Amino acid sequence: MNRASLDKQPHEVASMFDKVAKNYDLTNDVISLGQDRRWRKRTAEAIDARPGEKVLDLAAGTGTSSLPFTRTGAYVVPCDFSLGMLTEGKKRNPWLPLTAGDATRLPFRDGVFDAVTISFGLRNVQDTEGALRELYRVTKPGGRVVICEFSHPTWAPFRTVYEEYLMRALPPLARQVCSNPEAYEYLAESIQTWPEQPELAALLQKAGWTKVAWRDLSGGIVALHRATKP
Numbered sequence: 001m002n003r004a005s006l007d008k009q010p011h012e013v014a015s016m017f018d019k020v021a022k023n024y025d026l027t028n029d030v031i032s033l034g035q036d037r038r039w040r041k042r043t044a045e046a047i048d049a050r051p052g053e054k055v056l057d058l059a060a061g062t063g064t065s066s067l068p069f070t071r072t073g074a075y076v077v078p079c080d081f082s083l084g085m086l087t088e089g090k091k092r093n094p095w096l097p098l099t100a101g102d103a104t105r106l107p108f109r110d111g112v113f114d115a116v117t118i119s120f121g122l123r124n125v126q127d128t129e130g131a132l133r134e135l136y137r138v139t140k141p142g143g144r145v146v147i148c149e150f151s152h153p154t155w156a157p158f159r160t161v162y163e164e165y166l167m168r169a170l171p172p173l174a175r176q177v178c179s180n181p182e183a184y185e186y187l188a189e190s191i192q193t194w195p196e197q198p199e200l201a202a203l204l205q206k207a208g209w210t211k212v213a214w215r216d217l218s219g220g221i222v223a224l225h226r227a228t229k230p
Contacts, residue, residue, distance in 0.1 A: 039222050040065055043119055043148040046215075046224055049074035053114040056138060058103055058131075059121020062089035063096045070096075077113075079106070080121075103131040108138045115139075119148040123194050132207035139229045145209060149200070150191045151216070151223035158219050166191060197223045 043065070049055050051073030057066040060078030062085055069076040079101040080086055086098045101107045103118070103125045116135045125131045135145055153159040166188040195203070197214050200223070204212045209227035216223055 035218055035221075039148055039217055039224075040068070040119065042215075042217055042224060043117060043146055044068035046146045046226055047115050047117050047144070049076070049115060054112060056106075056108070056113045056116040056135075058101075058106075058116065058118040058135070059124070060089070060098070061085045061121075063093050063098055064089075065117075065119050066096060067093070074114075077108075104134055106134045106138055110137055111140045112138050113140065113143060115144050115146070117146045117148070120150065122147055122149050123190050129203055129207060132203055132209070136208050136229055141229055143229045145204075145225075145227050145229070147200070147204075147225040149223060149225070150194060151200075151220055152194075152196055153220035154216060155219060162219075162221060163192065197225075200225055 047055065047069065049069045049072040053074045055069045055074045055076045057063075057069065057076055057078045058080075060066050060080050061082070063078040066076045066078040077097055077099055078086075078089065079099045080089075081100065081102050083100060086100060089096065089098050099107065103121070104127050116139050118131075118135070122128060122131060139145065153162050170188050197216070197220070201212045201214055204225060204227045208229070210230050212225065212227040214223050214225040
């Protein structure tokens with residue numbers, strides 16, 4: 001699977017990420033020009049995890065995104081549907097409670113987590129609305145969600161330059177640093193077909209979340225959506 005126009009069958013997407021697991025974090029650092037570190041930092045700040053809280057980090061991959069939450073004293077559960085990613089994560093941080101799970105059928109009880117978050121993974125789920133409902137289900141009343149996802153620059157000239165980078169520069173760059181460059185062709189196409197910021201906010205509201213807001217990062221290359229479960 002390497003085209004965003006195809007159905008995002010879970011086993012196919014998982015297989016794609018299995019193949020890039022070993023160098024995934026390094027590749028992301030290179031193709032984002034180091035910006036992914038800043039985006040993850042802003043996500044952790046938005047979650048504002050506190051000691052003793054339970055945090056679900058969905059689409060956690062190797063668990064890199066989960067580490068900032070552990071440093072706050074929160075109990076974090078990294079969850080992903082790619083066994084290759086989880087296996088690689090277990091090698092690096094064997095103490096993390098890495099958990100296999102599908103975003104549309106999470107293996108957790110209702111109302112377990114104080115906060116839930118997903119970074120650069122919602123775009124890869126076959127049923128976006130189903131995933132938002134599942135995140136809502138496993139969150140405690142009064143809990144919060146933070147979604148960090150690629151989005152769309154709001155300034156037209158910058159948007160044109162960015163889309164040129166996605167379709168022309170990113171694939172050749174990925175071929176230099178990634179064992180499965182087709183995965184990053186999929187990445188570029190999936191970003192272009194992803195909903196605009198207001199559309200994702202509307203989907204959050206439809207799933208039951210309230211106090212929905214978003215903040216653009218890097219001119220809208222990434223958007224940080226936040227909401228609360230009433």
